[in-house]
Amino acid sequence: MMKKESIKTGISFGCALAMIISYVKWQSIVWAVIHGMFSWVYVIYFIIMGY
Template sequence: MKKDSIKTGISFGCALAMIISYVKWHSILWAIIHGIFSWAYVVYFMVMGY
């Protein structure tokens, strides 16, 4: 059960980072790069206030 939650959280974080990146930069390449960094980019985005 715990492994499923972790896998879902990672997948959600990746998708969220990619969506935020694409909306901000309008670039598929940047969306993929930010998707790799996943939750780190989401937290950075929130901290920087964009």
């Protein structure tokens, strides 16, 4: 159970970090949201793979 919580926390942190870095780099909220959504591809992958 602890492993799943750690993975969820890590993925959430990763999504937020991707959005922040994207905003700082391109100064665009749109790109930040797009990069945050792309990071959810990893979430779906982990769900499908059963991690």
